[in-house]
Amino acid sequence: MCVMVRFGGYISVGSSGTIGGFESHTDFLARFGSTSGSGKRYLSKVRTGLLTSMFNIGQAIGCFFLGRLGDMYGRRIAIIVASIIFVVGTVIQIASVKAWYQYMIGRIVAGLGCGIIAISSPMLISEVSPKHLRGAMVSCYQLMITMGIFLGYCANYGTKRYDDSTQWRVPLGLQFAWCLFLVGAMLFVPESPRFLIEKGRYEDAKRSIAESNKVSPDDPAVIMEADEIQAAIDKERAEGEATWGDLLDTQHKILPRVINGIMLLALQQLTGANYFFYYGTLIFKAVGLEDGYETAIVFGVVNFFSTFVALYLVDRFGRRTCLLWGAAGMTCCMVVFASVGVTRLWPKGKNGGVTSQGAGNCMICFSCFFIFCFAVSWAPVPFVIISESFPLKVKAKGMALATVSNQMWNFCIGFFTPFITGAINFYYGYVFLGCLVFAWFYVFFFVPETKGLVLEDVNVMWEEGVLPWKSAAWVPPSERSADYDVAAMANDDTPAWKKMFGK
Secondary structure, three states: OOHHOOOHHHHHHHHHHHHHHHHHHHHHHHHOOEEEOOOOOOHHHHHHHHHHHHHHHHHHHHHHHOOOOOHHHHHHHHHHHHHHHHHHHHHHOOOOOHHHHHHHHHHHHHHHHHHHHHHHHHHHHHHHHHHHHHHHHHHHHHHHHHHHHHHHHHHHHHOOOOOHHHHHHHHHHHHHHHHHHHHHOOOOOOOHHHHHOOOOHHHHHHHHHHHHHHOOOHHHHHHHHHHHHHHHHHHHOOOOOOHHHHHHHOOOOHHHHHHHHHHHHHHHHHHHHHHHHHHHHHHHEEEEEEOOOOHHHHHHHHHHHHHHHHHHHHHHHHHHHHHHHHHHHHHHHHHHHHHHHHHHHOOOOOHHHOOHHHHHHHHHHHHHHHHHEEEEEOOOHHHHHHHHHOHHHHHHHHHHHHHHHHHHHHHHHHHHHHHHOOOOOOHHEEEEEEHHHHOOOOOOOHHOOOOOHHHHHHHOOOOOOOOOHHHHHOOOOOOOOOOOHHHHHHHOOHHHHHHHHHO
């Protein structure tokens, strides 16, 4: 079931894996580029930024304005509608002949569909997964994202030898197959039991839980889980219909969760990973490799297979641990990547016409280490956390704001990177380095551990104000002994340096 739902992740970034290569294809440049004084076709920095990043604007709009389709009609229906919207956007792109802005509009429309998927797919997976597998199952969404990027690179490599629109129309057309698969898969996946109970369909919810856990609908564990969901929903109904103003609620710790989601998905982009994914082909031409497509495929392979490691780590060691070690690893890699690029790549200066092959190889090596660290930590884990953090009443709204934050930063990186790299080259890496250091401290002080908890217990942990660095030892109310000290979990007089570096 998870494999079928996670195809939404592939669709969400099929365009990310291809657009960087398209911008180097001769036919794409001939159709949508400008002509230089020497008669050469090229994409200006503005046009490159818009073609790359307007997809993210579409996603942000889809998240914010259409994200509640899953609450209104069900997660499965929302994913089907999103797939249809994505197909329409892809058709607009394929039909583009000369007008670059038509292609851009197609990317915006496709982004609308992906914005819905970005909320509905992780939400559905988190709500049908057993608690001890939920982290790995939601991470499978990210696994399919990495597969989309990898196959996008492969499609670019496979069509680069053509000299007509086959170069870019075939990779776009392949996305139809995945959309059809996703729509068909939704006919076999059970609906979210939380959605079903919210709509008064208690017996259907029991069947959904039973199917996900491979037991009978009358199994005591199924009835207990359904009753817990029912009690949580009844409590939320007693508090009234959710509004956007409810996201500012501090009494039930909703606002801190909203801020947490916004920050985590913003920092996911500010790690700098999409700097490599969007512009990988162009970056490696800068380090002296003429066939940047091959190196981009190496990136895709590392990213894809590293995500399998994340499926094990996220539920074995927890969300906080993965984020902290991931940020530390990426920081080390970015120091080397940026420093070598600044000091060793061009021995005679950028305009000297000579690049150091050794420096280029070193940068590629540490880029791969960076992608590995990202893929096992910051790529999947923020999606896991936001899918677990919010109570059902405000879940769609909270996830929408977090995803909008992600896509707006994604837009900024996609749009401004050509200008920034043109001005400061690999000094740009130091910007991401600073963000990674900040991300480590943010996770330590503000992100609690949610491993192994049912979604209703995650809500209780937030409401009790548990300190993030103590959250791994928190015990749900149903499992506490008589001497359990709730207040101790919300207070700590230990000096800050001991909190970070003590046992």
